[in-house]
Each structure stands twice: as structure tokens, then as C-alpha cells.
Amino acid sequence: MLKNVAAVLLEGVHPFELGVLCEVFGLDRSDDGLPVYDFAVISAEGPTLRTHAGFDLAVSCDMDRLEEADLIAVPAGDSYIHRDFPPRVLTALNRAVERGATVLSVCSGVFVLAASGMLDDRRCATHWRHAERLALRYPQIKVESDVLYVDDAGVITSAGTASGIDACLHLVRKEQGSAVANGIARRMVVPPHREGGQAQYVDRPLPRGQSxxxxxxxxxxxxxxxxxxxxxxxxxxxxxxxxxxxxxxxxxxxxxxxxxxxxxxxxxxxxxxxxxxxxxxxxxxxxxxxxxxxxxxxxxxxxxxxxxxxxxxxxxx
The missing domain is CATH 1.10.10.60 (Homeodomain-like)
Incomplete structure (x- = not known):
């Protein structure tokens, strides 16, 4: 049952992608008969984090919370595509998968999951701008560059920015049914399900010949x-x-x-x-x-x- 949700943050976290998780899982919508999640934001790198937008966040460092979470979510962050990550975070993510919890990433958060090894031989998604770099850095994973999200046996990875909403609503729909997912989407004023994949958002005319x-x-x-x-x-x-x-x-x-x-x-x-x-x-x-x-x-x-x-x-x- 999806109840205990933890978002784990690293230095340079992107506020919008964090906001997606807060919006879906962090608000009390019980007045509409919707479930209330036990939601926490956890820092993996100290009590104060600098966001990608230039302001600071004061965040709890209670990493033990990750040991009990039904869902651990990793939002995108600045420099995630080439930096290293705290071993304690990678270990916690792997333990979560082993005990049957769900792990979800938004955009470049997938690089944290990939660094843990949990994506080896799995399908995954990320922003189309990062897909090639991800595939080159981690050749053992299967990158799908034209989809909004991928759910591979409880490891959910999503493409850029708003596709994190798609992935979160997919998880809610999967765990708690369409009525709950549709209710959250209605309150957020977003479609409960979007058609298609990233390809419709990529402006990629084929190159023009020069000869x-x-x-x-x-x-x-x-x-x-x-x-x-x-x-x-x-x-x-x-x-x-x-x-x-x-x-x-x-x-x-x-x-x-x-x-x-x-x-x-x-x-x-x-x-x-x-x-x-x-x-x-x-x-x-x-x-x-x-x-x-x-x-x-x-x-x-x-x-x-x-x-x-x-x-x-x-x-x-």
C-alpha cells in the first residue's frame, strides 16, 4: 500500500521537480476523499542544500526514514549527469528495491539510480537531452529516449520536468486506482494521462545536406x-x-x-x-x-x- 513517501535530495536539486513530488504526495486532499500520504523530504548531503535556482533549502537529514518508505523519489538536480553520489544513498535505494518498495526518479534523477546499479539490465527513461549521455555512461542499462516514463518492476524513471507528474500519477493509478489518480489530477488541473512520448516534444528536423x-x-x-x-x-x-x-x-x-x-x-x-x-x-x-x-x-x-x-x-x- 502506498502510504510512506520520502523524497531524497542532493546538492543542486531542481525546485520544480521537487515541487512535483510535493504536489502529488505532500498535500492533504482528504476533503475530497483522497488519501493523505506520510510525506517527508530528506537531505543526503547536510541540513542545508543549495538548489539549482540559487536559493537554499533547510532539510532534515534523517536517512533512516528511507528504510521504511513505500516510495523513495529522487528529483532532478544540477550536475547529476556527471557527479558521484553518497554511498549511503545508493545503498538505501538498493535495499528499498530488495524489500519491495518503489523507487522513482524525475529527469536527471535517473543518474542516481543508475549509479546504484539497480538499473542494470532494466529499461529506463530520462530527458531526451540526457539519453545519449546516460547510455554511454551506463551501457548495461536500456535507455528509452522517446517515452514519458518507464515502469520496470517497481523502478519508475521519467523524462524531463512535467513527465514526473505523469510518472507519479501512473504510480498512484497502479497502486490506488484510477479514481484516486484522476482526483489528484483534477485538483492539480493536469491531465490524468497524457498520450504519446517525448518524441512529440523534440524539435529534430533531419540535417540538411551541404553538397x-x-x-x-x-x-x-x-x-x-x-x-x-x-x-x-x-x-x-x-x-x-x-x-x-x-x-x-x-x-x-x-x-x-x-x-x-x-x-x-x-x-x-x-x-x-x-x-x-x-x-x-x-x-x-x-x-x-x-x-x-x-x-x-x-x-x-x-x-x-x-x-x-x-x-x-x-x-x-
Whole structure:
């Protein structure tokens, strides 16, 4: 039963990510019939901590509290991606998992969990900006860079900032049911569940080629996203053989002509979904997918959410 919750803080903690934990687990909402958690904030590095925002926190150092917590949560912090952590914290986190407690991290807090070894051979999430660094530093863990959170056998890791809310509400829903999770979300004025993953938040157009022949073809392809083309046709425009063109295209863009074209179509579809009220079929036709079903298939694979879900989140009001 989720009752005893402890947030463990280190020097440089990010106030927002700490605030997420305080908001979900630290408020008394019993007037709405919602559970009240026994919530504590614990410092692992002295009674006074400097936050990432530049102000100090006076925090209890009762590390023994971690031995009884049902949930130990680690918010993000400054320099977590390359610093070392107190052995006592890492030991407490591992003991928590061994006795069946849940451990949850927000954003770069995952580096604390990774340093403890508990993520070895597990799936995990972090902010998309940290994913590559995390995978390189800890090659034994499985980093999923396009999701909002991962729950792997009671070890929950979340991506950047607000996805910590998603992870916390997921845990509440899992342990105490949808009615409780929805009630907390309603009080926080946030959606109880968000569709999709981080990919919909990452602005990542594929790189533009620099060599003149390929750059010219790229420009032509951008102007004709609604056309079906073959490598042979594109190679002829670049005055190259298909094999040479495919190799040069890969060198210049890092991907194949087909993947590049799909990416550009998805980017255009995103813009149309945000800025217009066109029907799904109209967006699909304009972006070069032909029909809404084909667009939905490729859009979901590329962004992790549906076109309808993306429009609900990002459309101009």
C-alpha cells in the first residue's frame, strides 16, 4: 500500500521537480476523499542544500526514514549527469528495491539510480537531452529516449520536468486506482494521462545536406512532399547513379531518402495540425501521406502519439 513517501535530495536539486513530488504526495486532499500520504523530504548531503535556482533549502537529514518508505523519489538536480553520489544513498535505494518498495526518479534523477546499479539490465527513461549521455555512461542499462516514463518492476524513471507528474500519477493509478489518480489530477488541473512520448516534444528536423547535388535534390523534395518518388528519379536529378546517390544522401543527411521524406512529411503534418483546423484527410493529403490512415500509421511511429492526440496537445487556440 502506498502510504510512506520520502523524497531524497542532493546538492543542486531542481525546485520544480521537487515541487512535483510535493504536489502529488505532500498535500492533504482528504476533503475530497483522497488519501493523505506520510510525506517527508530528506537531505543526503547536510541540513542545508543549495538548489539549482540559487536559493537554499533547510532539510532534515534523517536517512533512516528511507528504510521504511513505500516510495523513495529522487528529483532532478544540477550536475547529476556527471557527479558521484553518497554511498549511503545508493545503498538505501538498493535495499528499498530488495524489500519491495518503489523507487522513482524525475529527469536527471535517473543518474542516481543508475549509479546504484539497480538499473542494470532494466529499461529506463530520462530527458531526451540526457539519453545519449546516460547510455554511454551506463551501457548495461536500456535507455528509452522517446517515452514519458518507464515502469520496470517497481523502478519508475521519467523524462524531463512535467513527465514526473505523469510518472507519479501512473504510480498512484497502479497502486490506488484510477479514481484516486484522476482526483489528484483534477485538483492539480493536469491531465490524468497524457498520450504519446517525448518524441512529440523534440524539435529534430533531419540535417540538411551541404553538397550541391544532394542539397538541390533535398530542396526539390521539400517542395514536392506530396509526390511519390523513387531513388532512381532522385538520382537522375542529381546526375548520379542510384547507388552513388543513395550513398551520398546517407552521408549528407544520416538517413535514407525514404526516411528523410517521411520525416519531412511528419514535420509538415505537425505544423498543419498545430496551426490549422483542416480535417485529418486534408492534412494527410497536403503532407504527402495520401490519406488519414496512412498518416496516422507513420505519425504514431515517428512521434509516439496519434495526429488527433498531437492536435489536442499543441493546436493553437
Amino acid at each position: 550541391d547535388p544532394v542539397a538541390g535534390v533535398l530542396s526539390w523534395m521539400e517542395r514536392h512532399l506530396d509526390r511519390e518518388v523513387t531513388v532512381e528519379e532522385l538520382a537522375a536529378r542529381a546526375h548520379m547513379s542510384p547507388r552513388t546517390f543513395a550513398r551520398r544522401f546517407q552521408q549528407e543527411t544520416g538517413t535514407t531518402p525514404y526516411r528523410w521524406l517521411l520525416g519531412q512529411r511528419v514535420l509538415l503534418a505537425r505544423e498543419l495540425l498545430e496551426a490549422t483546423d483542416h480535417t485529418m484527410d486534408a492534412v494527410a493529403l497536403r503532407a504527402g501521406f495520401g490519406n488519414a490512415a496512412t498518416m496516422r500509421h507513420h505519425f504514431a511511429r515517428w512521434t509516439g502519439t496519434t495526429p488527433q492526440g498531437y492536435r489536442r496537445t499543441f493546436a493553437s487556440r
